[in-house]
Amino acid sequence: KILVTGALGQIGTELVIYLRKLYGETNVLATDIRSAGMNKGTESGPFEILDVTDGEKMFQIAKQNKVDAIIHLAAMLSAIAEQKPLLAWHLNMNGLINALETTKELGIQLFAPSSIAAFGSTTPKEKTPQNTIQRPETMYGINKVAGELLCDYYHAKYGVDTRGVRFPGIISFMTPPGGGTTDYAVEIYYAAIERGRYESVIEKGTYMDMMYMPDALHSIIQLMEANPEKLNHRNAYNITAMSHDPEEIATEIRKHIPTFVLDYKVEPTRQVIADSWPNSIDDSTAREEWGFCAKYNLETMTLDMLNKIGQ
Ligand code: VAH
Numbered sequence: 311k312i313l314v315t316g317a318l319g320q321i322g323t324e325l326v327i328y329l330r331k332l333y334g335e336t337n338v339l340a341t342d343i344r345s346a347g348m349n350k351g352t353e354s355g356p357f358e359i360l361d362v363t364d365g366e367k368m369f370q371i372a373k374q375n376k377v378d379a380i381i382h383l384a385a386m387l388s389a390i391a392e393q394k395p396l397l398a399w400h401l402n403m404n405g406l407i408n409a410l411e412t413t414k415e416l417g418i419q420l421f422a423p424s425s426i427a428a429f430g431s432t433t434p435k436e437k438t439p440q441n442t443i444q445r446p447e448t449m450y451g452i453n454k455v456a457g458e459l460l461c462d463y464y465h466a467k468y469g470v471d472t473r474g475v476r477f478p479g480i481i482s483f484m485t486p487p488g489g490g491t492t493d494y495a496v497e498i499y500y501a502a503i504e505r506g507r508y509e510s511v512i513e514k515g516t517y518m519d520m521m522y523m524p525d526a527l528h529s530i531i532q533l534m535e536a537n538p539e540k541l542n543h544r545n546a547y548n549i550t551a552m553s554h555d556p557e558e559i560a561t562e563i564r565k566h567i568p569t570f571v572l573d574y575k576v577e578p579t580r581q582v583i584a585d586s587w588p589n590s591i592d593d594s595t596a597r598e599e600w601g602f603c604a605k606y607n608l609e610t611m612t613l614d615m616l617n618k619i620g621q
Contacts, residue, residue, distance in 0.1 A: 533596075
């Protein structure tokens with residue numbers, strides 16, 4: 311039985327649907343800080359209100375439901391975290407330490423994602439290595455590096471089976487992203503369908519790693535089911551599918567909507583964050599240790615995004 315925190319978020323919404331198809335509806339307990347309401351995907355199957363900063367409640371829910379693994383997605387993303395850094399620290403770090411303590415007490419598995427945000431301006435920007443300098447300049451990035459270190463610490467000191475990936479920007483159509491710096495790459499597709507034009511908050515020539523949601527969902531399961539003996543890195547693996555700037559996404563969209571217009575209205579706070587992240591990361595370690603391999607590229611992702619949003 312799997313407990314998902316942040317189940318109403320961009321990844322959580324689709325992960326719950328995916329997990330319920332794989333493992334059965336009653337084996338996936340969706341939780342979030344607010345009620346599901348008619349949120350897609352969670353209307354059928356177990357749901358509980360959980361504020362991940364309440365460690366006692368998290369432990370009780372996991373224990374009562376005899377959970378075997380926690381997939382911890384509840385967090386505050388990079389752009390909002392820069393507006394509310396203390397709240398970000400409280401949610402991102404206390405939420406994670408509660409998940410670590412619960413999985414330690416119950417002897418169960420933990421998936422806790424990191425991000426390309428865990429790298430900073432002094433990190434090599436091209437083909438960023440698995441092992442390299444990590445001095446992020448954002449509160450979210452600091453949370454992610456601290457999180458990686460905490461997850462490795464709980465594995466080394468208590469034997470907790472902690473695993474994680476450094477997610478790139480994730481593109482999807484079901485639930486809008488919540489305040490990330492890569493959100494522009496989701497918004498551009500909605501804008502292309504709804505208005506035929508988009509004003510990008512991220513500057514031309516700003517490259518960031520991206521991944522289509524189906525590849526992200528598959529990477530979580532693939533890592534959680536991987537042979538632990540092969541995992542030499544655990545927290546957290548570089549994974550990516552593509553690296554593009556706004557112009558390249560627009561060019562691909564124009565193959566389907568020739569009149570699409572891309573303008574720029576750069577938001578300095580988000581641009582500063584995007585500039586501090588890698589241009590492209592090297593995911594050869596994930597490929598070697600647990601067979602990660604993204605299926606979607608810009609062409610196939612764009613085709614699917616436009617079709618699904620169009621519907
Ligand atoms: C964000 N979507 O922008 C998240 C992610 C790599 C980006 O961490 O904060």
